[in-house]
Amino acid sequence: MELPKDPMMLFSVVNMKLRDFYPSLDALCEDLHVSKDDIVSRLKEAGFEYNPEQNKFW
Structure with missing residues (x-):
């Protein structure tokens, strides 16, 4: 999967995926x-x- 180049879009996409699909960044x-x-x-x-405890970027 190609992640967005724009940092704000990357932030949004990664946090959504962490929230909805993955237990960790790893x-x-x-x-x-x-x-x-x-x-x-x-x-x-x-x-x-x-933040690994919250499993999100902030």
């Missing part, structure tokens, strides 16, 4: 064959951090 990345480091880095640049 599970999402493994299933979608995407780099966890890439997602975390791109969202960190936009000011977001992953």
